[in-house]
Amino acid sequence: MEINKKVCNFYHFTLKELEDVCLAFGGNKYNARQLFEWVYKKNITSFEQISNISKNIIKKISQNISLPEFKLVDKLIDKKDGTIKFLFSLEDVNVIETVLMKFEWGNSICVSTEIGCNMGCKFCASGQLKLVRKLTVAEIIMQYVMVNKFCLQNNEKISHIVFMGIGEPLDNYEDLLKAISILQNPYGINIGSRKITISTCGIIENIYKLSSDLPQVNLAISLHATNDMLRNKLMPINKAYSLDKLLSSIDYYIKKTNRRVTFEYLMLDGINDTDECLQELINIAKNRLCYINLIPYNNVIDTTFCCSKRIDYFKNQLLSNNITATVRLERGSNINAACGQLRANYEKRKI
Numbered sequence: 588m589e590i591n592k593k594v595c596n597f598y599h600f601t602l603k604e605l606e607d608v609c610l611a612f613g614g615n616k617y618n619a620r621q622l623f624e625w626v627y628k629k630n631i632t633s634f635e636q637i638s639n640i641s642k643n644i645i646k647k648i649s650q651n652i653s654l655p656e657f658k659l660v661d662k663l664i665d666k667k668d669g670t671i672k673f674l675f676s677l678e679d680v681n682v683i684e685t686v687l688m689k690f691e692w693g694n695s696i697c698v699s700t701e702i703g704c705n706m707g708c709k710f711c712a713s714g715q716l717k718l719v720r721k722l723t724v725a726e727i728i729m730q731y732v733m734v735n736k737f738c739l740q741n742n743e744k745i746s747h748i749v750f751m752g753i754g755e756p757l758d759n760y761e762d763l764l765k766a767i768s769i770l771q772n773p774y775g776i777n778i779g780s781r782k783i784t785i786s787t788c789g790i791i792e793n794i795y796k797l798s799s800d801l802p803q804v805n806l807a808i809s810l811h812a813t814n815d816m817l818r819n820k821l822m823p824i825n826k827a828y829s830l831d832k833l834l835s836s837i838d839y840y841i842k843k844t845n846r847r848v849t850f851e852y853l854m855l856d857g858i859n860d861t862d863e864c865l866q867e868l869i870n871i872a873k874n875r876l877c878y879i880n881l882i883p884y885n886n887v888i889d890t891t892f893c894c895s896k897r898i899d900y901f902k903n904q905l906l907s908n909n910i911t912a913t914v915r916l917e918r919g920s921n922i923n924a925a926c927g928q929l930r931a932n933y934e935k936r937k938i
Contacts, residue, residue: 597626597652598725598732601765602772612647614640620774626654627775630736657733668916673734677702677726681719684753685730687738690916693746694738698730700763701754706788707823710811710853712887713753721759727766731776748778751786751807757793764800780804786851791828791836798843807849807880808837812859813867821858834871841876848877851915853884854895865901869908878911 600608605619618640625631634649657675660682664671669689676682686697702719704711730752735745748770750756756763763785770778780803787794788809797806812818818825825833837848850872854860872879881901884894895901898914905912 595652596723596725597622597654598728598769599723600652601768602774608648608652609644612644612651614644618644622648623772623775627732627772630739632656655729657729659733671737673737675730675733683722683726683730685734686752687734687745694743695747695749696731696734696745697749697752698727699752699754700727700750700756700759704754705758706755708788708809708811709821710855710884710887710890710892715887718754721762722754724762724765724769727762728769731770745778747782747784749784749786749807751784755788755790756785757787757790757797760790760793760796767801767804784849788822788824789828789833789836790824791832794833794836794840798840802844802846805849806840806846807851808833809853810850810871811853811855813864813871817859817864821855837877838875846876848875850877850879851882852879852901853882854898854901855884856893856895858892860895860897860901865904868901869905869910872905872910873908878913879905880913880915882915 602619602623605622606616609615609618609622621637621640625637629636631637632654634645634652634654637645655678657677659673660676661674662671671687673685673687674682675685681702683699683702685699688695688697699722701721703716704713705718731745731748738744750763767783770776770783771780780801784805784807785797785801786807786809794806797804809822812821812825813830815825815830818830840846841848850868852859852868868879881898883898884892886893902912902914
Protein backbone atom coordinates (compact mmCIF):
# COMPACT_ATOMS: atom_id res chain seq x y z
CA MET A 588 0.00 0.00 0.00
CA GLU A 589 1.43 3.36 -1.02
CA ILE A 590 0.63 6.09 1.48
CA ASN A 591 -0.85 9.23 -0.04
CA LYS A 592 1.71 11.93 0.75
CA LYS A 593 -1.07 14.43 1.28
CA VAL A 594 -2.38 12.45 4.25
CA CYS A 595 0.85 11.02 5.69
CA ASN A 596 0.39 13.07 8.86
CA PHE A 597 -0.50 10.58 11.63
CA TYR A 598 -3.16 12.89 13.04
CA HIS A 599 -5.17 12.56 9.84
CA PHE A 600 -5.97 8.88 10.43
CA THR A 601 -8.98 7.36 12.12
CA LEU A 602 -8.42 4.05 13.87
CA LYS A 603 -10.04 2.18 10.96
CA GLU A 604 -7.77 3.90 8.43
CA LEU A 605 -4.74 3.13 10.57
CA GLU A 606 -5.78 -0.54 10.70
CA ASP A 607 -5.65 -0.63 6.89
CA VAL A 608 -2.20 0.98 6.94
CA CYS A 609 -0.87 -1.54 9.45
CA LEU A 610 -2.20 -4.45 7.38
CA ALA A 611 -0.57 -3.01 4.27
CA PHE A 612 2.75 -2.82 6.12
CA GLY A 613 2.57 -6.49 7.11
CA GLY A 614 1.21 -5.92 10.59
CA ASN A 615 -2.25 -6.48 12.04
CA LYS A 616 -5.26 -4.43 13.05
CA TYR A 617 -4.28 -4.54 16.72
CA ASN A 618 -1.14 -2.57 15.85
CA ALA A 619 -3.35 0.40 15.01
CA ARG A 620 -4.84 0.35 18.50
CA GLN A 621 -1.32 0.20 19.94
CA LEU A 622 -0.29 3.20 17.83
CA PHE A 623 -3.30 5.20 19.04
CA GLU A 624 -2.42 4.41 22.64
CA TRP A 625 1.24 5.32 22.23
CA VAL A 626 0.57 8.60 20.43
CA TYR A 627 -2.56 9.82 22.24
CA LYS A 628 -2.22 8.30 25.71
CA LYS A 629 1.56 8.03 26.16
CA ASN A 630 2.22 11.17 24.10
CA ILE A 631 5.28 9.93 22.25
CA THR A 632 7.10 12.26 19.83
CA SER A 633 8.76 9.53 17.74
CA PHE A 634 7.60 6.09 16.57
CA GLU A 635 11.00 4.71 17.65
CA GLN A 636 9.80 5.08 21.26
CA ILE A 637 7.27 2.26 20.71
CA SER A 638 8.37 -0.99 22.35
CA ASN A 639 5.56 -3.49 21.66
CA ILE A 640 5.35 -3.41 17.84
CA SER A 641 7.89 -5.17 15.63
CA LYS A 642 10.81 -3.03 14.52
CA ASN A 643 10.11 -3.87 10.87
CA ILE A 644 6.58 -2.44 11.11
CA ILE A 645 7.82 0.62 13.03
CA LYS A 646 10.43 1.24 10.35
CA LYS A 647 7.81 1.23 7.59
CA ILE A 648 5.54 3.50 9.62
CA SER A 649 8.39 5.93 10.33
CA GLN A 650 9.30 6.06 6.64
CA ASN A 651 5.75 6.85 5.53
CA ILE A 652 3.97 8.62 8.38
CA SER A 653 5.03 11.69 10.37
CA LEU A 654 4.31 13.01 13.86
CA PRO A 655 4.65 16.74 13.17
CA GLU A 656 4.23 19.65 15.56
CA PHE A 657 3.09 23.20 15.04
CA LYS A 658 5.55 26.01 15.61
CA LEU A 659 4.52 28.12 18.58
CA VAL A 660 4.52 31.74 17.40
CA ASP A 661 3.11 33.37 20.53
CA LYS A 662 1.58 32.47 23.87
CA LEU A 663 -0.36 34.84 26.11
CA ILE A 664 -1.31 34.01 29.69
CA ASP A 665 -4.02 35.81 31.63
CA LYS A 666 -2.62 35.97 35.17
CA LYS A 667 -6.08 36.67 36.55
CA ASP A 668 -7.90 33.51 35.45
CA GLY A 669 -5.16 31.32 33.95
CA THR A 670 -6.48 31.40 30.39
CA ILE A 671 -3.74 30.73 27.82
CA LYS A 672 -3.98 31.70 24.17
CA PHE A 673 -1.66 29.91 21.74
CA LEU A 674 -0.80 31.20 18.27
CA PHE A 675 0.45 28.35 16.08
CA SER A 676 2.15 28.54 12.69
CA LEU A 677 1.10 25.87 10.19
CA GLU A 678 3.17 24.18 7.52
CA ASP A 679 2.06 26.78 4.95
CA VAL A 680 2.97 29.60 7.42
CA ASN A 681 -0.64 30.54 8.05
CA VAL A 682 -1.42 30.98 11.74
CA ILE A 683 -4.29 29.83 13.94
CA GLU A 684 -5.38 30.36 17.54
CA THR A 685 -6.17 27.78 20.19
CA VAL A 686 -7.26 28.75 23.71
CA LEU A 687 -6.94 26.82 26.96
CA MET A 688 -9.49 27.85 29.59
CA LYS A 689 -9.29 26.69 33.19
CA PHE A 690 -12.35 26.08 35.34
CA GLU A 691 -13.07 24.43 38.68
CA TRP A 692 -14.52 21.44 36.84
CA GLY A 693 -11.59 20.99 34.45
CA ASN A 694 -9.70 22.39 31.47
CA SER A 695 -11.48 23.26 28.25
CA ILE A 696 -9.79 23.85 24.91
CA CYS A 697 -11.28 26.17 22.31
CA VAL A 698 -10.36 24.86 18.85
CA SER A 699 -10.29 26.61 15.47
CA THR A 700 -11.66 24.93 12.34
CA GLU A 701 -10.68 27.43 9.63
CA ILE A 702 -8.03 30.03 8.86
CA GLY A 703 -10.12 33.17 8.88
CA CYS A 704 -13.89 33.15 8.45
CA ASN A 705 -16.35 33.99 5.69
CA MET A 706 -19.36 34.53 7.95
CA GLY A 707 -18.53 38.23 8.36
CA CYS A 708 -20.12 38.84 11.78
CA LYS A 709 -19.61 42.55 12.44
CA PHE A 710 -18.60 42.17 16.10
CA CYS A 711 -16.06 39.39 15.59
CA ALA A 712 -12.28 39.72 15.17
CA SER A 713 -12.22 36.53 13.07
CA GLY A 714 -14.63 38.08 10.61
CA GLN A 715 -12.22 40.95 9.97
CA LEU A 716 -9.85 38.51 8.24
CA LYS A 717 -11.53 36.64 5.40
CA LEU A 718 -11.38 32.89 4.97
CA VAL A 719 -8.00 31.68 3.69
CA ARG A 720 -8.81 27.97 3.81
CA LYS A 721 -10.39 25.28 5.93
CA LEU A 722 -8.25 23.36 8.39
CA THR A 723 -7.50 19.71 7.74
CA VAL A 724 -8.45 16.94 10.13
CA ALA A 725 -4.81 16.70 11.22
CA GLU A 726 -4.61 20.44 11.93
CA ILE A 727 -7.72 20.24 14.10
CA ILE A 728 -6.37 17.26 16.06
CA MET A 729 -2.90 18.79 16.40
CA GLN A 730 -4.35 21.73 18.31
CA TYR A 731 -5.47 19.29 20.99
CA VAL A 732 -2.13 17.42 20.89
CA MET A 733 -0.03 20.58 21.25
CA VAL A 734 -2.06 22.08 24.09
CA ASN A 735 -2.38 18.71 25.84
CA LYS A 736 1.42 18.37 25.91
CA PHE A 737 1.58 21.78 27.56
CA CYS A 738 -1.00 20.66 30.13
CA LEU A 739 0.91 17.47 30.90
CA GLN A 740 3.98 19.52 31.81
CA ASN A 741 1.85 20.98 34.62
CA ASN A 742 0.25 17.64 35.60
CA GLU A 743 -3.05 18.73 34.06
CA LYS A 744 -5.24 17.37 31.28
CA ILE A 745 -7.91 18.54 28.88
CA SER A 746 -11.41 17.42 29.83
CA HIS A 747 -13.63 19.39 27.42
CA ILE A 748 -13.41 20.61 23.82
CA VAL A 749 -15.38 23.47 22.29
CA PHE A 750 -15.37 24.24 18.58
CA MET A 751 -15.72 27.99 19.03
CA GLY A 752 -12.36 29.20 17.74
CA ILE A 753 -11.60 30.88 14.43
CA GLY A 754 -13.94 29.81 11.62
CA GLU A 755 -17.44 28.39 11.34
CA PRO A 756 -17.28 24.69 12.34
CA LEU A 757 -20.26 23.64 10.24
CA ASP A 758 -18.63 25.24 7.19
CA ASN A 759 -15.94 22.55 7.50
CA TYR A 760 -18.39 19.78 8.20
CA GLU A 761 -16.74 16.58 6.94
CA ASP A 762 -13.35 17.35 8.49
CA LEU A 763 -15.08 18.32 11.73
CA LEU A 764 -16.93 14.99 11.89
CA LYS A 765 -13.77 13.01 11.21
CA ALA A 766 -11.78 14.97 13.79
CA ILE A 767 -14.46 14.36 16.42
CA SER A 768 -14.42 10.62 15.68
CA ILE A 769 -10.67 10.64 16.41
CA LEU A 770 -11.14 12.72 19.57
CA GLN A 771 -13.79 10.29 20.82
CA ASN A 772 -11.93 7.04 20.14
CA PRO A 773 -11.53 5.16 23.46
CA TYR A 774 -8.10 3.81 22.49
CA GLY A 775 -6.81 7.33 22.00
CA ILE A 776 -7.93 10.71 23.29
CA ASN A 777 -11.29 9.39 24.54
CA ILE A 778 -13.27 12.62 24.99
CA GLY A 779 -16.96 11.83 25.57
CA SER A 780 -19.68 13.33 23.38
CA ARG A 781 -21.21 15.28 26.25
CA LYS A 782 -17.86 17.03 26.74
CA ILE A 783 -17.71 18.30 23.16
CA THR A 784 -19.56 21.44 22.04
CA ILE A 785 -20.04 22.71 18.50
CA SER A 786 -20.94 26.36 18.04
CA THR A 787 -22.51 27.57 14.82
CA CYS A 788 -23.92 30.84 13.56
CA GLY A 789 -26.53 28.81 11.71
CA ILE A 790 -25.70 26.74 8.62
CA ILE A 791 -29.03 25.02 8.79
CA GLU A 792 -28.53 22.09 6.39
CA ASN A 793 -25.67 20.91 8.57
CA ILE A 794 -27.69 21.38 11.76
CA TYR A 795 -30.13 18.88 10.26
CA LYS A 796 -27.23 16.51 9.47
CA LEU A 797 -25.74 16.94 12.93
CA SER A 798 -28.90 15.63 14.55
CA SER A 799 -28.17 12.24 12.96
CA ASP A 800 -24.39 12.27 12.71
CA LEU A 801 -23.55 13.48 16.24
CA PRO A 802 -26.75 13.45 18.31
CA GLN A 803 -24.97 13.40 21.68
CA VAL A 804 -22.58 16.30 21.10
CA ASN A 805 -23.61 19.66 22.56
CA LEU A 806 -24.93 22.24 20.10
CA ALA A 807 -24.59 25.98 20.68
CA ILE A 808 -26.24 28.52 18.40
CA SER A 809 -24.66 31.96 17.99
CA LEU A 810 -27.93 33.89 18.04
CA HIS A 811 -26.92 37.44 19.07
CA ALA A 812 -30.04 39.04 17.57
CA THR A 813 -33.74 38.35 17.96
CA ASN A 814 -35.19 39.56 14.66
CA ASP A 815 -34.18 39.38 11.02
CA MET A 816 -33.57 43.11 10.59
CA LEU A 817 -31.01 43.29 13.39
CA ARG A 818 -29.48 39.89 12.67
CA ASN A 819 -29.03 40.83 8.99
CA LYS A 820 -26.95 43.83 10.12
CA LEU A 821 -24.86 41.94 12.67
CA MET A 822 -24.59 38.54 10.99
CA PRO A 823 -24.75 38.45 7.16
CA ILE A 824 -25.43 34.70 7.23
CA ASN A 825 -28.98 35.57 8.29
CA LYS A 826 -29.64 36.83 4.78
CA ALA A 827 -29.15 33.27 3.54
CA TYR A 828 -30.67 31.50 6.54
CA SER A 829 -33.43 33.59 8.10
CA LEU A 830 -34.24 33.39 11.79
CA ASP A 831 -37.43 31.39 11.11
CA LYS A 832 -35.49 28.83 9.08
CA LEU A 833 -32.80 28.63 11.75
CA LEU A 834 -35.36 28.09 14.51
CA SER A 835 -37.08 25.41 12.44
CA SER A 836 -33.81 23.52 12.09
CA ILE A 837 -33.25 23.82 15.84
CA ASP A 838 -36.74 22.50 16.57
CA TYR A 839 -36.00 19.53 14.32
CA TYR A 840 -32.67 18.97 16.10
CA ILE A 841 -34.32 19.06 19.55
CA LYS A 842 -37.10 16.69 18.47
CA LYS A 843 -34.64 14.26 16.88
CA THR A 844 -32.04 14.23 19.68
CA ASN A 845 -34.02 15.28 22.77
CA ARG A 846 -30.96 17.41 23.62
CA ARG A 847 -31.07 20.90 25.04
CA VAL A 848 -29.63 23.59 22.76
CA THR A 849 -27.67 26.61 23.95
CA PHE A 850 -28.47 30.03 22.52
CA GLU A 851 -25.39 32.24 22.77
CA TYR A 852 -26.33 35.90 23.10
CA LEU A 853 -23.54 38.47 22.96
CA MET A 854 -24.62 41.54 24.92
CA LEU A 855 -23.96 44.69 22.86
CA ASP A 856 -24.65 48.08 24.38
CA GLY A 857 -27.53 49.90 22.68
CA ILE A 858 -27.72 47.26 19.92
CA ASN A 859 -29.40 44.05 21.13
CA ASP A 860 -30.03 44.88 24.80
CA THR A 861 -33.29 46.81 24.42
CA ASP A 862 -36.56 45.84 26.11
CA GLU A 863 -37.91 44.89 22.68
CA CYS A 864 -34.98 42.52 22.12
CA LEU A 865 -35.49 41.06 25.58
CA GLN A 866 -39.13 40.26 24.86
CA GLU A 867 -38.21 38.71 21.51
CA LEU A 868 -35.53 36.63 23.23
CA ILE A 869 -38.10 35.42 25.76
CA ASN A 870 -40.45 34.48 22.91
CA ILE A 871 -37.69 32.51 21.15
CA ALA A 872 -36.66 30.59 24.27
CA LYS A 873 -40.10 29.95 25.73
CA ASN A 874 -41.36 26.39 25.23
CA ARG A 875 -38.08 25.31 23.64
CA LEU A 876 -35.64 22.84 25.18
CA CYS A 877 -32.86 25.38 25.49
CA TYR A 878 -31.05 27.78 27.69
CA ILE A 879 -29.63 31.25 27.13
CA ASN A 880 -25.95 31.97 27.65
CA LEU A 881 -25.51 35.72 27.95
CA ILE A 882 -22.00 36.72 26.90
CA PRO A 883 -20.22 39.89 28.01
CA TYR A 884 -18.71 41.48 24.92
CA ASN A 885 -14.91 41.35 24.73
CA ASN A 886 -13.96 44.60 23.02
CA VAL A 887 -12.44 44.05 19.57
CA ILE A 888 -10.06 46.47 17.89
CA ASP A 889 -11.53 48.26 14.83
CA THR A 890 -15.15 47.88 15.96
CA THR A 891 -17.40 50.37 17.72
CA PHE A 892 -19.29 47.82 19.82
CA CYS A 893 -19.24 47.96 23.62
CA CYS A 894 -20.41 45.56 26.31
CA SER A 895 -23.95 46.06 27.54
CA LYS A 896 -24.63 47.19 31.10
CA ARG A 897 -27.94 45.27 31.18
CA ILE A 898 -26.63 41.72 31.38
CA ASP A 899 -27.88 41.05 34.91
CA TYR A 900 -31.24 42.61 34.07
CA PHE A 901 -31.61 40.32 31.04
CA LYS A 902 -30.68 37.31 33.14
CA ASN A 903 -33.17 38.12 35.89
CA GLN A 904 -35.98 38.74 33.42
CA LEU A 905 -35.30 35.46 31.63
CA LEU A 906 -35.25 33.57 34.92
CA SER A 907 -38.52 35.19 35.99
CA ASN A 908 -40.04 33.80 32.79
CA ASN A 909 -38.86 30.28 33.72
CA ILE A 910 -36.10 30.35 31.11
CA THR A 911 -32.74 28.97 32.18
CA ALA A 912 -30.15 31.70 31.72
CA THR A 913 -26.49 32.00 32.62
CA VAL A 914 -23.82 34.65 32.19
CA ARG A 915 -20.68 33.28 30.62
CA LEU A 916 -17.64 33.62 32.85
CA GLU A 917 -15.19 36.02 31.27
CA ARG A 918 -11.98 34.30 30.35
CA GLY A 919 -8.80 35.90 29.02
CA SER A 920 -10.09 39.47 29.05
CA ASN A 921 -6.56 40.68 29.77
CA ILE A 922 -4.99 38.95 26.76
CA ASN A 923 -7.22 39.89 23.80
CA ALA A 924 -9.16 36.65 24.20
CA ALA A 925 -11.95 37.54 21.80
CA CYS A 926 -11.74 34.96 19.05
CA GLY A 927 -9.29 35.93 16.32
CA GLN A 928 -7.75 38.97 18.01
CA LEU A 929 -4.29 37.51 18.50
CA ARG A 930 -4.17 36.29 14.90
CA ALA A 931 -5.53 39.63 13.62
CA ASN A 932 -2.87 41.57 15.52
CA TYR A 933 -0.17 39.22 14.25
CA GLU A 934 -1.29 39.62 10.62
CA LYS A 935 -1.34 43.42 10.98
CA ARG A 936 2.24 43.39 12.32
CA LYS A 937 3.31 41.52 9.16
CA ILE A 938 1.89 44.18 6.85
